Amino acid sequence: MKPRAQRAIGECRRIAAMSEEEGRTTRRFLTPPMREVHKLLRERMEAMGMTVSVDAAGNLRGSRRPPGSRTRRLIIGSHIDTVPNAGAFDGILGVALALECVEIAQELKLPLPIEIIAFSEEEGVRFGVPFIGSRAAAGRFDPALLKLKDADGVTLEDAIRAFGLDPEEIEKAAIGDDASGFFEIHIEQGPLLEAEDLRVAAVTAIVGQSRHILTWTGLANHAGTTPMHLRRDALAGAAEWVVAAEALALRTDGLVATVGHVDVEPNAGNVIAGAVHVSLDVRHADDAARKSAVEALLAQAEAIAHRRSLALQCTRQMDQPAVPMDERLTAFLAEAIETAGLPVKLMPSGAGHDAMVMAGRLPAAMLFLRSPGGLSHHPDETVLEGDVAAALEVCRKFLERLAAEVG
Numbered sequence: 001m002k003p004r005a006q007r008a009i010g011e012c013r014r015i016a017a018m019s020e021e022e023g024r025t026t027r028r029f030l031t032p033p034m035r036e037v038h039k040l041l042r043e044r045m046e047a048m049g050m051t052v053s054v055d056a057a058g059n060l061r062g063s064r065r066p067p068g069s070r071t072r073r074l075i076i077g078s079h080i081d082t083v084p085n086a087g088a089f090d091g092i093l094g095v096a097l098a099l100e101c102v103e104i105a106q107e108l109k110l111p112l113p114i115e116i117i118a119f120s121e122e123e124g125v126r127f128g129v130p131f132i133g134s135r136a137a138a139g140r141f142d143p144a145l146l147k148l149k150d151a152d153g154v155t156l157e158d159a160i161r162a163f164g165l166d167p168e169e170i171e172k173a174a175i176g177d178d179a180s181g182f183f184e185i186h187i188e189q190g191p192l193l194e195a196e197d198l199r200v201a202a203v204t205a206i207v208g209q210s211r212h213i214l215t216w217t218g219l220a221n222h223a224g225t226t227p228m229h230l231r232r233d234a235l236a237g238a239a240e241w242v243v244a245a246e247a248l249a250l251r252t253d254g255l256v257a258t259v260g261h262v263d264v265e266p267n268a269g270n271v272i273a274g275a276v277h278v279s280l281d282v283r284h285a286d287d288a289a290r291k292s293a294v295e296a297l298l299a300q301a302e303a304i305a306h307r308r309s310l311a312l313q314c315t316r317q318m319d320q321p322a323v324p325m326d327e328r329l330t331a332f333l334a335e336a337i338e339t340a341g342l343p344v345k346l347m348p349s350g351a352g353h354d355a356m357v358m359a360g361r362l363p364a365a366m367l368f369l370r371s372p373g374g375l376s377h378h379p380d381e382t383v384l385e386g387d388v389a390a391a392l393e394v395c396r397k398f399l400e401r402l403a404a405e406v407g
């Protein structure tokens with residue numbers, strides 16, 4: 001698998017130069033460099049005998065059906081848009097490896113039809129809404145999104161037309177009943193596999209997410225004349241709770257809790273904080289565990305506020321359930337990891353991915369590769385050649401297992 005791994009890495013590096021910005025990788029939804037990526041991928045796909053098209057959401061799609069095969073196709077894909085100043089592997093690696101998967105299936109003469117989808121939009125950078133590509137493919141595209149405007153005032157609808165596509169046709173991008181499942185290969189974008197010295201993992205679920213804003217209100221007053229025991233310091237109360245949130249997450253398996261935004265009023269060095277707004281972001285692969293953690297943290301905030309004579313107000317901003325990957329496909333993937341001679345690691349994904357949206361339409365499975373340094377959304381984002389080769393070996397076993405089912 002080494003030459004395949006080298007080729008896939010080379011392809012990712014080459015595509016990283018297809019950018020809106022000189023010297024940095026920035027490729028937003030349907031911008032001119034995305035057309036260059038389409039051209040390159042289309043040439044590869046056509047050379048492999050695949051039938052290629054672009055759907056109305058700008059997803060590049062290539063299919064190949066082995067002669068005589070009548071079974072439903074497996075869809076393999078990931079996204080080809082990037083964040084600003086991105087690395088070379090987030091998303092695009094999954095497409096480069098999907099191409100290798102098709103070749104592997106061809107070489108082994110597996111009776112498994114495969115469609116590759118290079119999703120046009122996942123990051124949400126241009127229009128502030130993520131997963132535009134996979135929403136359309138999963139039949140979950142809300143036409144109201146067409147009115148969204150980018151920073152230059154261009155609507156999503158106009159962006160689609162400018163790319164030579166017809167927004168009226170978006171419904172037709174939806175996958176019908178002739179697909180059996182979705183498989184995504186993606187870098188972990190976190191430090192776990194590196195910390196455990198593992199090359200790959202099968203993803204069990206995309207974690208659910210709760211977001212809240214807590215407003216702590218005390219009394220702004222003079223920092224020199226107000227004695228400590230007569231203060232109602234909103235920031236000290238919030239700070240006590242921030243540390244409590246960290247402690248709860250540290251002792252709860254699989255839980256992450258983050259306070260990443262703080263707004264202090266009046267935010268002056270010689271004034272006791274009168275009011276503080278803080279964000280809370282809580283994630284867990286198990287919805288019940290996430291909900292009970294949120295309840296515990298809000299109760300703790302109430303208790304701290306009460307003890308310190310502060311008023312507390314809490315607003316829920318997001319309550320997104322976890323999306324489990326398909327049990328059967330994930331079991332096949334775990335088996336493939338094992339037969340490839342690697343330790344079997346199962347883990348949830350803390351970030352959203354196209355597989356999360358596609359799981360609403362099809363049984364979905366996802367393979368993670370180690371992210372060296374745990375680094376992603378950064379120009380230094382990378383992969384190890386040995387990990388990519390190992391992932392391809394896992395893919396081979398996975399495809400063989402699926403082909404055995406249908407064959």
Ligand SMILES: [Zn+2]
Nearest residue numbers: 079090091122
């Ligand atoms: Zn990604």
